[in-house]
Amino acid sequence: MDSWRFAVASFGGIRTRTSWASNLAALRRLTWRQRARIFEAALLLTAVCVALRAVAVRRLCATLGRLTSAAAGRRAPGVRSEALEIARSVTLASRHVPAATTCLHRAVTLWALLRRRGLAADLRFGARRRGDEIEAHAWVEHDGVVISDEPPSDGRYVLLPWAALRGER
Secondary structure (H helix, E strand, O other), rough: OOOOHHHHHHOOOOOOOHHHHHHHHHHHHHHHHHHHHHHHHHHHOOOOHHHHHHHHHHHHHHHHHHHHHOOEOOOOEEEEEHHHHHHHHHHHHOOOOOOOOHHHHHHOOOOOOOOOOOOOOEEEEEEEEEEEEEEEEEEEEEEEEEEOOOOOOOOOOOOOOOOHHHHOO
């Protein structure tokens, strides 16, 4: 099992298909710091869901990048565990926000949260052709390691250059 998936599964024991009472009990077992991270992730995830209905992803990322760029870029050996904990918070929050979320919503949210804390994060977009359809996927990498929404191993995604998505040449 991938380390981030195991970590998500074991983070506080919160599940989506259980009763509210058991989810509340699991939430109580978390530390205040973990609860705050999940709450922050839920708020930003909801805002990203709403914003992506009104503006293009490139504009939203440019805005979030300006708000978080001053601190972004910290890379250190112990930082990966912090990045994984933030990824777990986004995953948990995505199960409980009022809007349906996609890999794009989760990836943009995680990217912004990591950058806000000064952690290095790369937002990646990929696409592949499956029959007559084109499938797209978004994920976040920290130090070259996928920490959220890993692309499925059954098919290769062609990494789309970010400059092309922003319309740059």
